[in-house]
Amino acid sequence: MDLRGLVASLRENAHAANERRLLALTGDREAGIDAAYTAIAAAGVDDEAVSLVTTQQGFRYHRLHPDHADELLGTTREIVVLDCHEGFSANALGQVTGAVDGGGLLVLVLPPLGAIPNQLIALVDQVAVPPFSRDDVGNHFRRRLVTTLRHHPGVAIVRLPPSTAATNDDTPDEITIKRDGLINRSQSTPPSDPRKYTDTPFPDAAYEACRTVDQARGVAGLSALSSPGNAVVVEADRGRGKSSAAGLAAAALAADGRDVLVTAPSFDNAAELFERATELLATLDHLAADGSADSDTDKIEPPMATTAGGRIRFASPPDAADLPSEPDVVIVDEAAALPVRLLERLLDAPAVGFCTTVHGYEGSGRGFAVRFRDRLAASSYDVTDIELREPIRYGQGDPIEAWLAWTLLLDAEPPADQLVADATPETVSYRTLTADDLVDDESLFRSVVGLLVAAHYKTEPDDIVRLLDAPNLKLRALLADGHPVSVALLAREGGLSSEQQAEIYRGQRVQGNMLPDVLTSQLRDPTAAGPVGYRVMRIATHHAARSRGLGSELLSWCHDEFGDAVDWFGVGFGATPRLLSFWRVNGYRPVHLSVTRNQTSGEHSALMLRPCSTAGIDLAGRHSRWFRERIAGQLADTLSGVAPDVIRGVLRAVSVPADDTQQGTLDLDDRGWRVLAGVAYGPGTYEAAPHVFQQLAMAHLISPIAELSPRAERLLVRKVLQCAPWATVADELGFASERQCKRAFGTIVRQFCEAVDDEAGGDIIAEERATYED
Known part of the structure; x- marks a missing residue:
């Protein structure tokens, strides 16, 4: 059988079962590209149904660079060719595979399998x-790829002769078919036909647009959103059409006059949803000619208006959480x-x-279930x-779906709950896990x-490559009866040459050194990349055994093992209050808080260090000091919108060393003490000397001076450090009026005055208090 005959057989076999097949063309690159063209021609598909993912250019077919393979997500092709010789990644492999339709071919252009x-x-x-250099990198993932190609059903392997260009021979040897990839099925599994749901408020067209009965069932379930007080959760593996179902539901809701707000990690994640919504609204003839946004939705795009007065609009997660309009x-x-x-903030809708x-690698349903489903169940929604x-x-x-899941571990699950449910720090064992x-x-x-x-929602297929082959990573775990209950992934960073340190300082990126990069390039410390450290890249504890100290126990073992070597x-x-508290308790203190928030999480990133050596103490000490010196100014400017509980957690985590003269001290001159006493006991005002109260707030939040409630500390953050207007502070903290908020501020100052000793201005305060009492 020649290549054309093999492709014809694979296509026929795939079509009969409505499945996909994989064709691996192994050999030199030019021979592989030539063979891919032959395979496309033999398949007899339109040019528009083909995509080539390669670093090479000059093809008549749709072509993408491997770095942009994610553009195929949500699209459909009959043939996708992935040139693996250059620019290959595990992420790209997952992204292109999902674009191949039933009856289609995924074509991989590969080196000889034995050479991979x-x-x-x-x-x-x-x-x-x-x-580290290339010589330090492992090849476990590449071996895994070869193994799965050689042994998984539905994979055809062709060994190619050298290209004519490489051999200067117009009559190259015949191909060798190592596996034909054909599967004998007892019966085909054609797509199911959608059905109608006459007992829902959605139009028939919404269900007629569905591609499977399952998807129609999902749209019918989402129709519950027509009535307030309902919440719907749609869970699925990749490629089941949940985004399309959401798009059809959004269109049906908007066609009935509803205002539908859509959010996702990025608009690209919601592109399929908007595409299907547009199609249905066009079918229903409900798409308004003018789809511009209202003036109060300038952060929301792209709005889609309907003739019934409804609309569908997108907002990034942080903006959507405010439920605009x-x-x-x-x-x-x-x-x-x-x-x-x-x-949780969206539960007010x-x-x-x-x-x-x-x-999948957009995030996992397991993580969603663990972290959020209890909150949803406790809400007032049906x-x-x-x-x-x-x-x-x-x-x-x-x-091919099964092959991809096996290769990239897309269907990996934590141990069953019952296997680790009884784990405690006393019953687990610490273990090194090598590749x-x-x-x-x-x-x-x-x-x-x-x-x-x-x-961790950011875990992706490329992380499998790192776990198996990255020379800078260490994996450690706590095991309960042989099952991992808590794991930590440590990335070695720093220890760079003087030339590399200079490159970072000048703004060049040095791969795999996140903390030294920020400390050097952003915070302008030219020697920060010299000391060697381990960044805790990931730490995860099984949800069935959380809040028992297992994460801290694992970190303690890691500190003991590596502390003398770094x-x-x-x-x-x-940064969240809970995470800041966790890392503070484990000896880490902040050295940076990013001035911009992540557009997906809405959170500001915190960097924290835990020194292990003299060089580490010097590094952490100066950056902790610089952090304290600059954050007060940032809080009134670039960090003015950060949640007060995050600021409380950051400042409390500073943990200034006992021998540091700046340890939460309140070093005021005589006038400063009089200002405090004037606000506490007399007619003084905050506005007369804001810098005094800024010193007071910073000193207290780093090392508590008085016993203040969380609400009182939030008031200090929002008014004194972030300089919010009194009306804003009163509204955010639940005071009945500005006047009540100001009285609460006076009470706070009085508590400080009563807490200071004689050496800290007590005599001046006593004199001032006596003046007002007299």
Whole structure:
């Protein structure tokens, strides 16, 4: 059989079962590209149904660079060719595979299979971070790729002869078919036909636009959002059409005059939703000619107006959490990728729908379930749960979906709850997990990845490559009866040469050194990349064993193991009060708070350090000092919108060393003490000397002076440090009036005056108080 005959057989076999097949063309690159053209021609598809993902240019077909493979998400192709010789990544592999339709072919242009463990250099460069070289990078992932290609059903492998250009021979040898990839099915699994739902408020056209019965069932469930007080959760694996179902539901709601607000990690994540909504509104002839946004929705795009007065609009998660213009319905796509804090704020909407991926790298349904479902269940909503199982583009049991999930561990799950439910710091064991350990124990590997995915929405296929092959990473775990209950992924950073340090200082990026990069380039410390440290890149504890100290126990083991070998430990994360408290308790203190917030989480990133050596103490000490010196000014400017509880947590975590003369002291001159006493006991005002109260607030929040309630400390943050107007502070903190808020401020100052001793201005305060009492 020649290549044309093989392609024809694969297409026929795939069409019969409404499945996909994978064709691996192995050999030199030019021969592979030539063979890919032959395969496309043999498939007899239109040019528009083909995409080539390659670093090369000059093709007549739609072409994307591998770095832009995500543009295929949500699209459909009959053939996708991925040139793996250059620019290959695990992320790109996942992104292009999802675009292939039932009956279609995924074509991989690869080196000879036996050579792959020593090639695919893009994977090497991805994890060869300084000071490590290419020679330090492993090849476990490349070996895994070869194994899954050789053994998984539905994969055809063709060994190619050298290209004519390489051999100067017009008659190259015949191809060798190592596997034909054909599967014998007892019966085909064609797509199911949608059905109508006459007992819902949605029009028939909404269901006629569905591609499967499962999707129609999802749209019917989402119709509950027509009535206030309802919440709907749609869960599905990738490719089940949940975003399309949400788009059809949004269109039906808007066609009935509802104002629908859509949010997702980015607008790209919601593109499919808007596309299907547009199609349905056009079918219903409800799409208004003028779809411009109202003047009060300048942050919301793109608005889609309907003839019934409804609309569909998009907002980033932080903006959507404010429920701008009071929407009738909120729909969240890829909800598992959003922080619980933002999701909870959306529960003030009249009706809300959540669409979430169960297995995938946009976020995990498991994480969503663990972190948010209890909050939703405790709300006042009537909750409808929908699970979509039927793939949209291909039949159930598609072998290429299973191959991708196996290769990239997309279906990895944490250990079952009952296996770790009794774990405590006293019953677990600390273990080093090497790449060999993961390769030799697939169950362990899947449990570790499942924990990471459930805890961190940013986990992606490229992380599998890092886990297996990155020379700068260390993986440590606590095991309960052999099952991982808590895992930590540590990334070695720093230890760079003087030349590399100079490059960072001049603004050049040095891969894989996040903390040294920020400390050097942004905070202008030319020697910060010299000391060596471990950044805690990920730490995850099983949801069934949280709040027992397991995360702190794991960190303590890591500190003991590596503390003598490095200068510092560090971490960077989206700052929340809970996380700031966790890292403070474990000996980390802040050195930076980003002045911009993440557009997905709405959080400002905090960087914290824990010194281990003299060099680490020097590094952490000066950056902690610089942080204290600059943050007061930032709070009235670039950080004026940060939540007061985050600021409280950041400043409390500063933990100034006992021998530091700036340890939360209140060093005022005589006039300063008189100003305080005047506000506490007399006619003085805050406005007469704001800098005095700024000193007071900073000193107290770093090292408490008086016993203040959380509300009182929030008042200090919002008024004194962030300089918000009295009316704003009163409204945010629930005071009945500005007057009441100011009286509360006076009470706070009085508590400070009563807390200071004689050496801290007590005599002056006593004299001033006596003056007013007299």
